[in-house]
Amino acid sequence: MKTKQNETQLFRVNSHSKRKSDLKWHIIFIVVVILMLYPIVFAVSTSFKTLQEVYSNSFGVIPQNPTTAAYAGVLAKIPFLRITFNTFFVATLVTLFKLFTGILAAYSFVFFDYKGKKVVYFILICTIFIPFTVTMIPNFITVSQIGLKDNLLGVALPQMADATGIFLLRQHMRGIPRSLVEVAELENTPHLTRLRTIVIPMVKPAIFSIGIIFFVNSWNEYVWPLLILKSEKNYTLSLALQMFVSSEGGVDVPMAMATSVLTILLPLILYIFCQKFIIETFSQSGIKG
Amino acid sequence: MRKQKAGISAADEINRRFLKKSVRDVMTAWGYILPALLVFAVFMFWPLIYTVAMSFFKGNTANPTKAFVGFANYMTVLKDPNTLELLKNTGFYILILIVINFLFPYVMAFINHFVMQRGKKLYKVIIFMPSLISLVVGAMLIQWLFNPIIGPVSKLVVLFGGTMPTWSKTPGLVIFVISLVACYKAFGYNFLVLLSGVSNVSGELIEAARLEKTSNFKIFTKIVMPLTSSTAIYVLIMSIVQGVQFVFTPIKILTQGGPNGASSNILYGTYQEAFLYFNSGSASVLSVLTMLIFIVLLILEFKYVEKGVYYEN
Amino acid sequence: MENSIRFENVDKTYGKTPVIKSLNLNVQKGERIILLGPSGCGKSTILRMISGLETISGGNLYLNDILANEIDPGDRSIAMVFQNYALFPHMTVEDNIAYGLNINKVPKAEVASRVLEVLKILNLTGFEKRLPRELSGGQRQRVALARALVKRADFLLLDEPLSNLDAQLRGQARKELVNIHEMYHQTFVYVTHDQVEAMTIGNRIALVNGGCLQMLDTPNNVYRHPANIFVAKFIGSPSTNILHIRYENGRVYLADGQSFPLSDAWVRQIEKSEAKELVMGIRPEDVTVGRPDVTAEASVSFKVSYVEDYGNRIGYYFKLGEEEVISIMPESIFGLGDDAKWFINYAKLHFFDAATERSIGDPEEY
Numbered sequence: 001m002k003t004k005q006n007e008t009q010l011f012r013v014n015s016h017s018k019r020k021s022d023l024k025w026h027i028i029f030i031v032v033v034i035l036m037l038y039p040i041v042f043a044v045s046t047s048f049k050t051l052q053e054v055y056s057n058s059f060g061v062i063p064q065n066p067t068t069a070a071y072a073g074v075l076a077k078i079p080f081l082r083i084t085f086n087t088f089f090v091a092t093l094v095t096l097f098k099l100f101t102g103i104l105a106a107y108s109f110v111f112f113d114y115k116g117k118k119v120v121y122f123i124l125i126c127t128i129f130i131p132f133t134v135t136m137i138p139n140f141i142t143v144s145q146i147g148l149k150d151n152l153l154g155v156a157l158p159q160m161a162d163a164t165g166i167f168l169l170r171q172h173m174r175g176i177p178r179s180l181v182e183v184a185e186l187e188n189t190p191h192l193t194r195l196r197t198i199v200i201p202m203v204k205p206a207i208f209s210i211g212i213i214f215f216v217n218s219w220n221e222y223v224w225p226l227l228i229l230k231s232e233k234n235y236t237l238s239l240a241l242q243m244f245v246s247s248e249g250g251v252d253v254p255m256a257m258a259t260s261v262l263t264i265l266l267p268l269i270l271y272i273f274c275q276k277f278i279i280e281t282f283s284q285s286g287i288k289g
Numbered sequence: 290m291r292k293q294k295a296g297i298s299a300a301d302e303i304n305r306r307f308l309k310k311s312v313r314d315v316m317t318a319w320g321y322i323l324p325a326l327l328v329f330a331v332f333m334f335w336p337l338i339y340t341v342a343m344s345f346f347k348g349n350t351a352n353p354t355k356a357f358v359g360f361a362n363y364m365t366v367l368k369d370p371n372t373l374e375l376l377k378n379t380g381f382y383i384l385i386l387i388v389i390n391f392l393f394p395y396v397m398a399f400i401n402h403f404v405m406q407r408g409k410k411l412y413k414v415i416i417f418m419p420s421l422i423s424l425v426v427g428a429m430l431i432q433w434l435f436n437p438i439i440g441p442v443s444k445l446v447v448l449f450g451g452t453m454p455t456w457s458k459t460p461g462l463v464i465f466v467i468s469l470v471a472c473y474k475a476f477g478y479n480f481l482v483l484l485s486g487v488s489n490v491s492g493e494l495i496e497a498a499r500l501e502k503t504s505n506f507k508i509f510t511k512i513v514m515p516l517t518s519s520t521a522i523y524v525l526i527m528s529i530v531q532g533v534q535f536v537f538t539p540i541k542i543l544t545q546g547g548p549n550g551a552s553s554n555i556l557y558g559t560y561q562e563a564f565l566y567f568n569s570g571s572a573s574v575l576s577v578l579t580m581l582i583f584i585v586l587l588i589l590e591f592k593y594v595e596k597g598v599y600y601e602n
Numbered sequence: 603m604e605n606s607i608r609f610e611n612v613d614k615t616y617g618k619t620p621v622i623k624s625l626n627l628n629v630q631k632g633e634r635i636i637l638l639g640p641s642g643c644g645k646s647t648i649l650r651m652i653s654g655l656e657t658i659s660g661g662n663l664y665l666n667d668i669l670a671n672e673i674d675p676g677d678r679s680i681a682m683v684f685q686n687y688a689l690f691p692h693m694t695v696e697d698n699i700a701y702g703l704n705i706n707k708v709p710k711a712e713v714a715s716r717v718l719e720v721l722k723i724l725n726l727t728g729f730e731k732r733l734p735r736e737l738s739g740g741q742r743q744r745v746a747l748a749r750a751l752v753k754r755a756d757f758l759l760l761d762e763p764l765s766n767l768d769a770q771l772r773g774q775a776r777k778e779l780v781n782i783h784e785m786y787h788q789t790f791v792y793v794t795h796d797q798v799e800a801m802t803i804g805n806r807i808a809l810v811n812g813g814c815l816q817m818l819d820t821p822n823n824v825y826r827h828p829a830n831i832f833v834a835k836f837i838g839s840p841s842t843n844i845l846h847i848r849y850e851n852g853r854v855y856l857a858d859g860q861s862f863p864l865s866d867a868w869v870r871q872i873e874k875s876e877a878k879e880l881v882m883g884i885r886p887e888d889v890t891v892g893r894p895d896v897t898a899e900a901s902v903s904f905k906v907s908y909v910e911d912y913g914n915r916i917g918y919y920f921k922l923g924e925e926e927v928i929s930i931m932p933e934s935i936f937g938l939g940d941d942a943k944w945f946i947n948y949a950k951l952h953f954f955d956a957a958t959e960r961s962i963g964d965p966e967e968y
Contacts, residue, residue: 022405022406022407025400025401025404025405026405026408028397028400029397029401029405029409029412032397032412032416033412033415033416036415036416036418036419036473036476036477037415037418039419039427039430039431039434039473040418040419040422042430042433042434042441043426043430046433054439055438055439058439058440058441058444059441059444097328100324101324101325101328102325104321104322104324104325105321105322105324105325107321108317108318108319108321108322109322112314112315112317112318112321114314114315114318114319115315117318120322120326124325124329126587127329127333129526129530129583129586129587129590130333130337130580130583131530131533131534131556131579131583132534132556133537133555133556133559133560133563133572133575133576133579134336134337134340134576134577134579134580134583135332135333135336135337135340136336136559136560136563136576137336137339137340137343137350137563137569137572137573137576138335138336138339138340138343139332139336140350140563140564141339141350142331142332142335142336157332158332160328160332161328161329161331161332161333163325163329166325177686177688179684179685179686179688180688180690182655182682182684182688183682183684183688183690183701183702183749184701184705185655185675185676186653186654186655186675186676186680186681186682186702187676187701187702187705187706188674188675188676188677188705188706189676189705191317191321193705197701197705198690201690201692202690202691202692216421219423220422220423220424220425220426222423222424222425222538222541223537223538226541227564237423238423238425241423241425241426241429242425242542244429245428245429245432245542245543253433253439256429256433257429257433260426260429260430263423263425263426264421264422264423264426267421267422267423268418268421268422270421271417271418271421275414275417278417279413279414279417279481282417282478282481282482283481283482283484283485284485285482309672310654310657310672310674311657
């Protein structure tokens with residue numbers, strides 16, 4: 001009886017101290033979380049403030065006189081719908097194309113054996129690390145020469161040469177037991193049918209989250225729109241945002257923040273709904289294989 | 290009980306498929322990587338070659354007339370004191386990114402997985418969120434958060450009795466503030482990857498060490514670090530890549546490399562040469578320099594990280 | 603012979619590593635043949651060459667007397683059951699079973715009736731709409747078998763189909779497999795490393811080791827007349843005792859110097875074999891031991907060095923010089939350190955040529 005009591009006491013002390021030591025780590029993490037979230041909160045809150053309040057009460061999270069004036073201002077100043085559509089169009093095009101080439105290439109790398117496969121894969125993966133400025137000038141020249149300057153297609157094309165999709169999809173396809181594909185091979189199933197009936201359904205969550213990340217990356221792309229686009233009607237959101245920036249800090253803070261909020265809205269909504277898949281897919285991207 | 294098309298009927302079957310299966314498979318395999326290869330050929334491999342070639346020509350980005358000048362461009366760029374400044378700044382950016390976006394998340398991943406007990410799952414979900422936010426937005430947010438007059442950060446500094454300098458005009462500080470944009474963007478991803486690397490370390494190993502009363506610091510340095518080295522090196526290299534690439538947008542938006550080139554890095558320098566001075570020769574030389582830096586990184590990456598491939602199988 | 607599998611000097615190499623060396627193997631129509639061997643011996647490779655999933659590096663493979671080296675897997679009339687069952691996790695039981703039929707555009711009504719038939723045979727009715735993850739291990743194995751049966755192929759290839767089941771289910775599944783074979787009479791090629799499965803399921807067993815066919819015979823002959831030392835040691839548990847002996851003037855001299863006389867039949871057999879050095883094999887259950895005071899012409903004395911109680915049987919270990927011998931007896935007669943005698947039963951002895959490791963053959967009478 002006595003020993004049992006001792007044990008429970010010991011256990012309690014133990015769990016208590018664990019909770020206590022946990023607390024200090026939680027504080028650190030909560031600080032990081034605040035650092036991560038505060039800029040977003042700041043943007044949302046400022047976008048509903050009046051210009052006056054920005055100066056008098058930049059700290060306050062909840063606006064004293066909430067107003068949607070900044071949003072109205074944005075819609076009046078720039079063709080927002082058009083610009084959003086442009087961004088959406090480019091991002092969709094880039095995403096679908098990268099998924100298309102990525103799925104095919106990854107299938108080839110995983111389910112076939114042929115000479116040169118390793119070398120080709122190695123070269124493709126190396127390109128992930130090459131900074132965009134290295135290929136920027138020739139790509140700019142190519143896009144100009146095929147007459148796609150100030151054209152959304154010209155913005156999309158250079159973004160398509162990206163091997164991260166091939167890399168991530170290959171990793172996920174490698175997780176498919178070979179025997180599943182062999183079952184199909186025993187039926188002489190054509191490769192496209194194997195892809196459609198077996199491989200794609202099995203890596204669907206990965207395709208989905210990789211697709212979202214492709215979409216968001218292209219949605220956020222700045223350099224190519226900057227180099228290629230000239231007229232405002234062709235602008236993407238990144239360029240529209242830039243109109244509200246000046247190195248001195250401009251004056252239209254609420255409008256700048258309203259545009260920011262509108263820009264990050266879709267990516268954040270996508271993330272909130274699909275975070276489970278996205279986290280899972282990208283957790284594995286560091287584990288090479 | 291027989292199949293309608295009972296058994297194998299040799300001649301037809303062999304004739305129907307006029308090529309050996311192995312040959313057909315190789316053709317299909319190449320067919321499947323062809324779309325990717327075509328895009329890469331036009332927008333990656335050709336540009337790489339073209340950039341190297343351009344570095345030996347005097348030319349104009351907007352108007353592709355060129356004259357062969359040998360290594361003259363290299364001499365010009367290497368003699369230019371600005372180049373040294375660019376490289377120095379680039380190194381400075383990388384250093385900040387390594388500390389904030391590699392060391393911090395590494396330790397945090399360890400704490401999150403092995404030290405904390407409860408309620409630890411939600412953190413990675415929130416911490417990853419800013420990775421979805423564009424660098425342009427990040428740059429704007431930093432601009433206002435650090436605004437010397439109305440920015441909350443400045444107010445905080447004032448609250449503690451300091452004065453907030455105009456960061457965009459202060460060499461050194463400007464690099465730090467711009468780095469924060471890249472940190473904000475990439476911290477979550479790095480944390481996530483490191484966390485998954487750390488969580489692959491067997492919990493039993495850590496338990497065993499705990500029974501020996503090993504301190505958390507020792508557990509991290511003596512057990513977790515050696516066992517997660519390949520993930521760690523991957524993230525280290527990614528932080529370097531981010532330190533070079535992710536700061537481009539905020540530099541372009543916030544300072545255009547100023548004050549006086551104090552915030553420019555090698556990528557922004559390339560961009561300036563190419564699209565502000567239209568000097569494709571110097572821009573290409575800087576690109577080639579960038580490429581060399583990254584080739585070194587790639588060699589490191591494949592030496593230390595890709596080895597894991599063979600261990601895993 | 604129609605409907606058979608014939609390997610003619612078949613080689614298989616991966617890069618430069620030979621996996622199968624000059625394989626010659628004939629499988630008869632409708633028989634259950636077992637490919638048995640330790641892991642990595644090449645037995646799965648043989649199966650996969652039949653299926654066409656693996657190419658043939660040299661030699662010829664005939665299916666139904668047709669050269670099949672270059673025939674696509676789907677044109678070989680084979681069905682296969684994989685070790686991990688290879689069920690599509692995103693498809694229902696029904697869709698899994700019908701996969702091949704649907705791919706080959708078999709009319710819907712026929713697919714339905716054929717699926718229904720195998721579902722009934724394998725006791726899977728009611729599970730049609732389930733996903734594989736909602737099934738038990740035994741049910742998954744039956745779905746995998748159903749998918750192979752529904753094809754009504756000439757050849758049914760099974761790659762360690764029972765190795766993921768627990769011991770109890772395995773016994774049941776063995777009977778089920780044999781019953782199903784009796785219904786369909788497909789040619790059955792079954793890969794396993796489990797000798798119990800091999801002995802109970804096979805009409806014939808092909809023992810494979812190091813990429814070479816070691817012996818091809820009925821389970822009974824494989825057990826009673828092992829063709830070489832590998833077969834003798836691989837089949838049976840505990841493993842056959844292998845003793846290095848010296849043969850002189852009709853007597854066998856053991857490692858510790860003791861000797862016993864051989865029967866005339868064995869003497870003739872040994873002298874006919876021209877083997878320079880001999881190895882003797884005897885199964886533990888054939889090592890009959892008894893009290894040391896019983897006299898017998900052919901017997902060996904020893905001291906019990908270790909005793910193992912298996913519950914239904916007792917294992918006695920003893921040493922002859924450096925060589926250890928195990929005897930399995932039905933009941934306990936000795937304790938550790940007791941003196942005992944091994945009474946030689948000529949009919950249970952096997953002799954191998956030490957140089958070639960091959961059996962010198964058994965005499966017709968002992």
